[in-house]
Amino acid sequence: MTHPLQSLVRYFEARSPLSDDDRRAIAGLPHSINALRGGDVTLRAGDAPETCVVVLKGFAGRQRQTEQGRQIVSIHVPGEPTNLQHLAFPTSASSVRMLTAGVVAVIPAREFSDVASSHPAIGQAILASIAAEASIAREWLLSMGRRDASQRIGHLLCELAIRLKSQGLADLFAHGLPLKHNQLADILGLTPVHVGRILKRFAADGLVANRKQPIALTDWNRMCRECGFDPAYLHFTGTGGA
Amino acid sequence: MTHPLQSLVRYFEARSPLSDDDRRAIAGLPHSINALRGGDVTLRAGDAPETCVVVLKGFAGRQRQTEQGRQIVSIHVPGEPTNLQHLAFPTSASSVRMLTAGVVAVIPAREFSDVASSHPAIGQAILASIAAEASIAREWLLSMGRRDASQRIGHLLCELAIRLKSQGLADLFAHGLPLKHNQLADILGLTPVHVGRILKRFAADGLVANRKQPIALTDWNRMCRECGFDPAYLHFTGTGGA
DNA sequence: CGTACGTTTGATCTTTCTCAATAATGGTGG
DNA sequence: CCACCATTATTGAGAAAGATCAAACGTACG
Numbered sequence: 001m002t003h004p005l006q007s008l009v010r011y012f013e014a015r016s017p018l019s020d021d022d023r024r025a026i027a028g029l030p031h032s033i034n035a036l037r038g039g040d041v042t043l044r045a046g047d048a049p050e051t052c053v054v055v056l057k058g059f060a061g062r063q064r065q066t067e068q069g070r071q072i073v074s075i076h077v078p079g080e081p082t083n084l085q086h087l088a089f090p091t092s093a094s095s096v097r098m099l100t101a102g103v104v105a106v107i108p109a110r111e112f113s114d115v116a117s118s119h120p121a122i123g124q125a126i127l128a129s130i131a132a133e134a135s136i137a138r139e140w141l142l143s144m145g146r147r148d149a150s151q152r153i154g155h156l157l158c159e160l161a162i163r164l165k166s167q168g169l170a171d172l173f174a175h176g177l178p179l180k181h182n183q184l185a186d187i188l189g190l191t192p193v194h195v196g197r198i199l200k201r202f203a204a205d206g207l208v209a210n211r212k213q214p215i216a217l218t219d220w221n222r223m224c225r226e227c228g229f230d231p232a233y234l235h236f237t238g239t240g241g242a
Numbered sequence: 243m244t245h246p247l248q249s250l251v252r253y254f255e256a257r258s259p260l261s262d263d264d265r266r267a268i269a270g271l272p273h274s275i276n277a278l279r280g281g282d283v284t285l286r287a288g289d290a291p292e293t294c295v296v297v298l299k300g301f302a303g304r305q306r307q308t309e310q311g312r313q314i315v316s317i318h319v320p321g322e323p324t325n326l327q328h329l330a331f332p333t334s335a336s337s338v339r340m341l342t343a344g345v346v347a348v349i350p351a352r353e354f355s356d357v358a359s360s361h362p363a364i365g366q367a368i369l370a371s372i373a374a375e376a377s378i379a380r381e382w383l384l385s386m387g388r389r390d391a392s393q394r395i396g397h398l399l400c401e402l403a404i405r406l407k408s409q410g411l412a413d414l415f416a417h418g419l420p421l422k423h424n425q426l427a428d429i430l431g432l433t434p435v436h437v438g439r440i441l442k443r444f445a446a447d448g449l450v451a452n453r454k455q456p457i458a459l460t461d462w463n464r465m466c467r468e469c470g471f472d473p474a475y476l477h478f479t480g481t482g483g484a
Numbered sequence: 485c486g487t488a489c490g491t492t493t494g495a496t497c498t499t500t501c502t503c504a505a506t507a508a509t510g511g512t513g514g
Numbered sequence: 515c516c517a518c519c520a521t522t523a524t525t526g527a528g529a530a531a532g533a534t535c536a537a538a539c540g541t542a543c544g
Contacts, residue, residue: 015331016330062380064380064381064384066384066388066389066470067470068388068389068390069388070388071383071384071387071388073380073383073384074380084373085373085376085377087369088257088258088366088369088370088372088373088374089257089370089373089374089477089479091474091477093377093380093381093474093475093477094380094475117362120359123365124330126369127329127330127368127369127372128330128331130330130369130372130373130376131326131327131330131331131372131376132330132331133376134327134372134373134375134376134379135327135335137376137379137380137383138304138306138315138316138335138336138379139306139335140383141313141315141379141382141383141386142306142308142313142315144383144386144387144431145313145386145428145430145431146308146310146311146312146313146431147308147310148310148531148532149531149532180489180490180491181490181491182490186387188387189386189387189388190532190533191532191533191534192490192491193491193492193493193532193533193534193535194531194532194533196490196491196492196493197492197493197532200492228308228309232333232335233335233336235331235333235335237331390499390500391499391500422521422522422523423522423523424522432500432501433500433501433502434522434523435500435501435502435503435523435524435525436499436500436501438522438523438524438525439500439524439525442524485544486543486544487542487543487544488541488542488543488544489540489541489542489543490539490540490541490542491538491539491540491541492537492538492539492540493536493537493538493539494535494536494537494538495534495535495536496533496534496535497532497533497534497535498531498532498533498534499530499531499532499533500529500530500531500532501528501529501530501531502527502528502529502530503526503527503528503529504525504526504527505524505525505526506523506524506525506526507522507523507524507525508521508522508523508524509520509521509522509523510519510520510521510522511518511519511520511521512517512518512519512520513516513517513518513519514515514516514517514518
């Protein structure tokens with residue numbers, strides 16, 4: 001791995017073009033690197049963070065809590081920033097925590113936003129990133145509202161496969177997705193028990209290799225077909241997701 | 243009504259400060275005014291629109307389609323732009339149509355984005371708007387995943403009440419919300435039949451005045467309590483939503 | 485090796501959907 | 515202003531997806 005913030009550059013460039021100068025400006029951002037454990041909190045609901053946290057390794061999730069349980073409303077794979085929206089408003093209604101052990105880069109928000117003002121393409125990339133997150137949330141809304149449990153799980157697996165691939169991390173997915181049933185349940189609005197049952201059916205149908213912790217897709221095309229996956233909503237430039 | 247785009251200015255200012263000059267720049271944007279009927283399409287999925295559509299009267303909804311039915315993934319009340327995300331990327335994965343009869347202003351995207359570049363505060367307001375839409379989508383995700391049908395309906399009513407109020411349109415809500423059961427169902431991931439049953443229960447419980455077409459809240463405080471509504475996620479500056 | 489955490493399984497219960505029939509409503513043209 | 519048509523609401527009965535509860539089973543890690 002060359003520069004720690006290289007993966008952030010790659011993330012931005014998946015949707016918005018940057019010049020060499022822009023790339024250098026991002027790589028030059030002050031930052032600290034933190035190793036975190038699964039469950040560690042990166043942003044507490046209600047806080048007004050003064051930093052932008054970028055995932056370098058592992059998975060992070062944004063979540064909201066109610067009496068009837070938590071809901072994970074977005075997940076962030078390596079390369080993805082977790083709280084760009086705080087360049088738009090100070091406080092957060094949700095919190096962010098690591099879903100697995102991992103490493104994050106922490107960038108002071110002021111410096112980030114200064115660089116964005118002086119480099120319009122970076123500002124545009126930030127806008128595109130926030131808009132892409134909104135688009136993903138809307139797709140999740142479609143899943144929650146109109147897809148049944150199996151399609152929902154399958155669709156999420158497909159989405160993550162593409163998002164990881166766009167960061168050059170396909171291997172991680174081929175090797176399996178390190179999320180627990182109860183985390184998947186909180187992402188999908190289901191019960192861990194039911195997630196387990198469906199994963200079992202997937203394994204029986206040959207759609208997935210193991211139903212245990214590292215879940216690996218075995219039949220990409222069939223999975224896409226069965227759960228109606230179309231990567232257009234991810235808004236990657238180019239072939240729609242490579 | 244003074245200037246047609248005045249309500250857009252008001253929308254932006256609910257989350258992001260603007261100067262007189264910024265306001266003038268927005269009011270000076272070229273635009274055409276269109277009267278539309280319920281069901282009219284404003285943006286077709288897959289298109290690369292060259293205009294920004296702002297709702298002036300009535301309600302618009304962004305929707306996605308699957309074999310198992312449509313899902314409305316966002317709604318837009320008067321004053322709100324419907325497709326700011328196209329300042330970030332060209333194509334759309336969803337379509338936008340009027341949920342009721344109404345009036346829209348259509349602004350050329352190029353001019354809009356020129357004004358945004360020359361007026362940083364307007365660019366910032368656009369960023370805040372897109373981020374707020376994302377935040378709303380995440381809240382809807384929480385509703386879909388972890389709230390039952392009644393809380394979901396109640397929560398939506400509360401949200402719309404606040405959003406309308408922030409545009410000075412509370413009356414419209416006091417007078418009732420002109421959405422059909424089947425539209426509410428497609429917003430909430432439910433069935434029109436079930437929406438009807440719950441509205442009936444709301445009316446019996448005195449939470450709502452009529453269960454027919456214009457649905458009017460009668461007991462704001464109780465409704466907020468029963469469905470766990472907290473307007474923080476709307477990110478209005480000031481008192482959190484007034 | 486034992487403890488804590490995660491998974492699997494089965495039985496049962498609820499919420500919400502589905503289907504189908506009937507009743508309102510609202511807008512349109514005569 | 516009324517009759518008609520299309521759309522939307524209401525109601526009831528039955529079915530289904532997913533939740534809940536509780537127990538047993540694995541497995542990783544100290």
